[in-house]
Amino acid sequence: MASKRRGPLQIIRKDTETIKKKVDVLVKDVLNKSESSHDLLQRCQGLQRDGENILKALNALTKADEPAPVGNYDQRKQEEATKLQNILKHLETLFLELSPPGPSSILNDVTTREGEEEDDEDEEDSEDDSLSHPELWTVLDTFTGEQEGDLSVKKGDVLTIITKTSDGWWLAQNVEGKRGVVPKTFLKIKSGAGVDQEEHDDDDDDEDDSDEMDNLPEKSDKEKYSTENGESTPHSNWDTVKKALTEIDATDVLSAMGAIPSGFRPSTLNKLLTEEGIKYKGSHYLQPELSQSQLSFEDLFLDPDSGRVRPRHVKVSVCFTLWSCKHIPTPGVGVHVLSRHIHLCAFDGNQVLSNIHTVRATYNPKKPKTWTFSPRMTGILPALLDGDCFLRCNSSSPDLGILFELGVTFIRNSTGERGDLSCGWAFLKLTDDNGMLLPNRTYELSVCGGTPFEKDVPVEVSATKGSPTSVFQQMLKSRQQPKLIIKIKSAGSRTRIGLSLLPDSLLHSVSCIQLLTLHRQLLADALLMERPTMQSAALMCSPVLATFPLIVDQVDLLDALRSAWMDVYTSMSRSQKRDLSHVKQEFHRVYMSSAYFLLHAASLPSYRWADPSTEEQRARLIYTALDSLTHKQANTEALGGAEVYVNSDHEHLPFDITECTFDLLSVAR
Structure with missing residues (x-):
């Protein structure tokens, strides 16, 4: 070919x-x-x-x-x-x-080559400079770095200032040779240091403001060097480094202000979800995995006798339930919490080994430090609130377990900036020293502060003052430590069969297993039976395969599909449920007139995590549309049919060929 x-x-x-x-x-x-x-x-x-x-x-x-x-x-x-x-x-x-501390020869060469181009820079940028004679400054107050590139310092430390920037975050080096950026409001010129009197006077003004934590520099507007006619001039690499180091977000500012408890960090797993494309999303792990030769599939096979997906057994297949979190500190004043949730994934101490799944917690203002999770229920319980989860993972790591990161999404009241914080994390190793799976029971896990790659970082708790010397005080402090309670449980036979048909690595809600297995069956049909040859990589026309991963990443649409499908599935006879061809046909029909229809509805706002107004508007439109479709087709069939696409009551986005195009080469793992 x-x-x-x-x-x-x-x-x-x-x-x-x-x-x-x-x-x-x-x-x-x-x-x-x-x-x-x-x-x-x-x-x-x-x-x-x-x-x-x-x-x-x-x-x-x-x-x-x-x-x-x-x-x-x-x-x-x-x-x-x-x-x-x-x-x-x-x-x-x-x-x-x-690069060496202070202006290196390479940087000076770059500056020389670009000097003529930078002559026309605005005067307001002239403060951003690498100092030819580094200055000594004294730290006025302790500053704890919260992200890569920050330099943690203590009150009284003496720093060598290497570079000054106009937004107030200066590149410095301590006596140990470590370098990073610190806010200039934390610094005072060291007595006897040789600097111009005019600059000294300016910095004295900064010193007067250092006690006012509200004056800490916030994330600056996007800067660019420009000529008088507005055209951008080339940057040196050093300019790029400075710009990256001086960009901070609401989380960093609040940390410096002491507005969030100690042990809180910017969310590690949320950063992976937002900055790594689809690499850690469920939609990515649903796609077929190619073998080493890339001529066949690693985890997708058909049983030639039954035509069904062949079950695959993996090293770890476990079902568990999130119960509650206790004694979780709350963010301080100045922020409004939009969501309390847990990010969870397979983890071996070094790397994430599955998709990152999110379960939102239920919160009672009367018990602000307690989070609860909804148990599995029949009906329309949103999957986002479903604490019943499963994990499949084929990793052979002896340290394989589940990483739980407790997080909050917040908005800063004064500026409207959004941020994501980790309130701590817990880890449950799934095997004992002999490699046997943990028994089915309830586990109470200690919640650690910092990130999963930091050790022995405590989370701030309101314990008794002073050192807990008495046995009673020690017991009291132990009982007030943040805890996460989960339960590992056995799965029913139907659940076990469904799990065996899923990809080798996946973490998701138990309530969605049937939808995931039906997608898996349609995927196997298209790739293993309907292609002209196994080497064919041509585009395939399949709206379900092209868009189902998008539905998985928009959990409210997944709930709509689950609700619509259960209405149809429960009305089937026993013989119809055993007929795989009939089930697939019905699933395709329901999908096209519910999830696919809603995905391309013109009135549906774009999906956005932890945006209450958008979530409410989407929920109202989704269930209004489903109710309308169900009633209008009650005299024919519950859901399905092309009539919904020509109904003047519903507007659709302009058609795009990608809506029904499945491209194996671009999605296969």
Whole structure:
């Protein structure tokens, strides 16, 4: 079969993978010190240039540049852009680590080459400079860094200021040689340091303001160097590093202000969900996994006798229930909490091994430090609130377990900025020292502060003052420690059968197993039975396969599909339920007139996490539409039929061919 010509987006995707591998090699070489710092720095700069060129080429691409239709083009383009931006951020951190303290010869060379171009910069940017004579400053108050690039300092420390920036976050080095940024409001010029009197006077004004925590610098507007006619001029790599280091969010500001409890951190798992495209989303793990040869599938097979998906047994398949969280500190004043939730995933102490699933907690203002989760219920309980979950994972790691990250999404009252905090985390190792699965029972897990990669970070609790010397005080403090209570339980025979048909790695709600297995069956039919040859990579017309992953990532639409399907499934006779062809036909019909129909409804707002007004509006439209469709078709069949698409009561988005195009090459893992 003639090979398909690669499109520009696919070429850039390949280039991105190549540069990522080179960055990984550079990181190893930096750790091993296999080359001189100068050579490593040169390699880092070269990779930065390559990455910026690839990103520039990506931004210039349009859908019309592709030789053939590409499904979900905008989403895939954005995913590649996110990957490149993360690579460039990593390179910026490496550049800072490799560059010597103070202006290096390389940086001076860059400044010299670009000096003529920067002559026309606005005077307001003149404060951003690398100092030829580093100055000594004294720390007025303790500052704890909350993100990569921050420098944690204590009151009284003496710092060498390397670079000053206009937004108030200065690059500094402590006596141990560690470098990072600190807010200038925490600093005072050290007595006897040689600086201009005018600059000293300005900094004295900053000193007067240092006691007012509200004056801490917030995230600045996006800066750019521009000429008088408004055109951007080239930056040095050092400018890029400074810009990355000076960008902070609401979480960092609130941490510096002491408005959030100690042990809280920016959410690690939320960052993976938002910055890594679909890599850690359930939709990604639903897609078929290619074998090493990429000529067959690793985890998708058919039973030739029954035509059903062949069951696969994995090393860990467990069902568990989230019960409650106790003694969880609350964010301080100045923030409004939009969501309390738990992110959970398979974890081995080093890396995430599954998708990241989220369950929202129920909150009672009368018990602000207690979170509860809804037990499994029959009916329309939203999957987002369903504490009944399952995990399938085929990892052979002896430390495999479930990572639970307790989180809140908040909005800052004064500025309207949104942020995501981790209130702590817990880990449950799923096997004992002999490799046997844990018994089915209730487990009470201690909640640790910091991130899953930090050890022994406490979460702030309101215990008795002073050191707990008495036995009673020690018992009281122990009882007030944050706890997460979960229960591992056995699964029924029907649930076990359904789980065995799912991908080798997946974490999701138990209430959605039947929908996931039906999608898996349709996927196997399309890929293993209906393709002309096993080597065919042609586009397939399948609205269900093309859009079902999108539904999984929009949990309210998944709930709508589950509700509509259960109405139909419960009305089937026993013989109809045993007839796989009939079940698949009915599922396709229900899907097209519920989830697929709603996904492309013009009146449905875009899905946005933890936005109460959007969630309420979407819920109202979804269930109003389902109720309307059910009543209008009550005289024919419960749900289904093409009539819904020509009904003048419902408006649809303009049709796009990607709505019904399944592209195996782009989605296979």
